[in-house]
Amino acid sequence: MGRSSRADAALHREQIVTATAQLLRERGSAGISVQDVMGAAGLSHGGFYKHFASKDELLGIATAAAFQSVLAQITDLVEREDAWDAFVTEYLSVEHRDALGEGCANTALAAESARAEPDAPLRIAYSAGLARMIEFLVGLQDLPVDQLEARRRAVVDLSTLVGALTMARATGKAPLSKEILDTVRNELTTRRKS
Incomplete structure (x- = not known):
């Protein structure tokens, strides 16, 4: 396989x-x-098995990629003085609620992971993410705070954020959805200041 073919194959795999x-x-x-996946990637259905052994393998890789994508989007927040407030504000925004395809993998894939077999690539990738x-x-x-307390707070905060975003998405664009986002955002940001 020539360099061009390898580069094309790597590009196609990334697109998938x-x-x-x-x-x-x-x-x-x-x-x-x-077929949906290959169509969305702009490729023919027949080429799938040149890149992946199974749909399950792809789901695990895609889950890891979804987490990586989200972490890449928010990594720059760490340098900000108002990092926590900026993160919570962005996470619990109407824009994030409505961005299902680019949004939080924790929220979107929790039920997927819960239904997956314990050794399924998706569940393994979800747990790592x-x-x-x-x-x-x-x-x-x-x-x-010490490391143990910092981790405890992170688990509680992430659970709160994921729960709020999940409920906001589940209620669509109804007023209750925005109320959930606003209430939890205000609670999480003001609690840190008290």
Whole structure:
């Protein structure tokens, strides 16, 4: 295989993973087929098995990519003086609520992971991504606390954020959805200041 062919194959694989990560967050694994994924990537259905052994393998890789994408979007917040407030404000925004395909993998894929077999690639990737997200939140701690307390707070805060975003998405664009976002955002940001 020539360099051009290898480069094309790597590009196609990346396109498939990116498309799957988006579709997985939008529709869930039951709502996407190999044909859907390949079509979204702009490729023919027949080329799928040149890149992946199975749909399950792809779902695990796409789950890891979804977490990586989200972490890449928020990493720059760590340098900000108001990192916690900026993160919470962005996370609990109407824009994030409505961005199913690009939004939080924790929220979009929790039920997928819960339904997956214990050794399924999706569940393994979800658990690893969740652990990385907790570590990210440990790094956002703005109060002097020991490592164990910082981790405890990160777990509670992430659970609160994911729960609020999940309920806001579940209620669509109804007034209750915005009320959930605003109430939890205000609670999490003012609690840190008291």
